[in-house]
Amino acid sequence: MIHVEKALQLVDNHLTKTETYTTIPLAQALGCALAEDVISPIHMPPFRQSAMDGYALGSVAETNFTLIGEVKAGDNANPELHAGEAIRIFTGAPVPTGAKAVMMQEKTEKKENMLLLHEQAKPDANIRPMGEQIKKGEVALPKGTVITAAAVGYLATLGVIEVTVYQKPSIAIIATGNELIAPGQPLQHGQIYESNSIMLSTALAKTGFTHVDFFKIEDEYETTLSVLDQAITHYDVVVISGGISVGDYDFVGKALRNLEVEEVFYKVKQKPGKPLYFAKKQNTTIFALPGNPASSLSCFYVYVLPALHKISGYSQPQLQRSTVATNSAYTKKGERAEFLKALVTGDTVTLLDGQASSMLSSFALANALIYLPNDVKEIHIGDPVQVIYLP
Ligand SMILES: Nc1nc2c(c(=O)[nH]1)N[C@H]1C(S)=C(S)[C@@H](COP(=O)(O)OP(=O)(O)OC[C@H]3O[C@@H](n4cnc5c(N)ncnc54)[C@H](O)[C@@H]3O)O[C@H]1N2
Numbered sequence: 001m002i003h004v005e006k007a008l009q010l011v012d013n014h015l016t017k018t019e020t021y022t023t024i025p026l027a028q029a030l031g032c033a034l035a036e037d038v039i040s041p042i043h044m045p046p047f048r049q050s051a052m053d054g055y056a057l058g059s060v061a062e063t064n065f066t067l068i069g070e071v072k073a074g075d076n077a078n079p080e081l082h083a084g085e086a087i088r089i090f091t092g093a094p095v096p097t098g099a100k101a102v103m104m105q106e107k108t109e110k111k112e113n114m115l116l117l118h119e120q121a122k123p124d125a126n127i128r129p130m131g132e133q134i135k136k137g138e139v140a141l142p143k144g145t146v147i148t149a150a151a152v153g154y155l156a157t158l159g160v161i162e163v164t165v166y167q168k169p170s171i172a173i174i175a176t177g178n179e180l181i182a183p184g185q186p187l188q189h190g191q192i193y194e195s196n197s198i199m200l201s202t203a204l205a206k207t208g209f210t211h212v213d214f215f216k217i218e219d220e221y222e223t224t225l226s227v228l229d230q231a232i233t234h235y236d237v238v239v240i241s242g243g244i245s246v247g248d249y250d251f252v253g254k255a256l257r258n259l260e261v262e263e264v265f266y267k268v269k270q271k272p273g274k275p276l277y278f279a280k281k282q283n284t285t286i287f288a289l290p291g292n293p294a295s296s297l298s299c300f301y302v303y304v305l306p307a308l309h310k311i312s313g314y315s316q317p318q319l320q321r322s323t324v325a326t327n328s329a330y331t332k333k334g335e336r337a338e339f340l341k342a343l344v345t346g347d348t349v350t351l352l353d354g355q356a357s358s359m360l361s362s363f364a365l366a367n368a369l370i371y372l373p374n375d376v377k378e379i380h381i382g383d384p385v386q387v388i389y390l391p
């Protein structure tokens, strides 16, 4: 059995980012990594812009001005402005070329067509220079940047309508087990609701992986063999849940061996998720996750998601980690490294009740996993602990 760090390193070593690019509408790019730098096609702002509702001033030496007109946002106007003259202006409006500053209206008084300032204006005050944020031809976002809502907004401000990104992998999720039935049907004795596929696809969708198909198979060798064979042939990543342990009806390992995949590791010294299996076959990446729901999800976040990020060209594939003081004491029962469902609030982290690998009640309330490596046997209140944030 290998250690967590070794398993993570082996996954990383066996993956490379895709060489396939695709150009897609900006609105569909959430969670994709840029395959090339995005160059700004315009200056932003495209013109000198007023940052306040107030008055554009033709000079900054005096405090008395003659009002000569108005410019509002969207106006395609550039009135001439001389020393001693002011123009009514609004936030976002183009500042006339001759303007030396904009004074916010709260610091002024108006008497008929005369403007009196409470204080002298500072040169260039409240004027956003043309190209202040970015200039035409500069790199707006570098290759490898992951598209977030903010990135979509930023590129939209530059008028960008499509981006070239690394192709996201196609993913097959395969749930195994005779006992599993779809939610919505009445349960017979011995049955449980199949929850891992909807859980994993929801976690995938949340992080922008949408090319996902599902398969459900019984604990039967021939079907397992043929479904896995088809999935490995047609998908970039195959994620299997259950059937990977040592029971007489756990056929996943045997089927994968007979399909001549390159097994990279099987079993990691961790809790939950001991029987985690990782393999490659040509360009297909294969994870078999233990069927226990919390084991499946824990392995998904710790191993599968960073792997998908790497394949998809993310410059930082790992989930965010940090060290936080624990509010809870805990003593390990065994020797394995542990991933514990936890809630980070402020600068502390609290362990949640219900840590068994069959339970999702704690995971449903968690925003992080506390990682206790092999050599940490217990933690006391106030101790610094490593946390992995759930996306
Ligand atoms: N003799 C041993 N038995 C087990 C060992 C061991 O080392 N020696 N390891 C245990 C550990 S740890 C785990 S984890 C499980 C993993 O078993 P499998 O990956 O073969 O998973 P299953 O047996 O198919 O299922 C385990 C559990 O999870 C439920 N399950 C499975 N799939 C789903 C699903 N899609 N949705 C909801 N629930 C699911 C299933 O009904 C079982 O209760 O093996 C231990 N045994």
Ligand code: MOO
Pocket (backbone or CB within 6 Å): 270, 271, 272, 273, 274, 275, 290, 292, 295, 357, 358
């Ligand atoms: O390793 Mo298992 O996932 O603890 O139950």
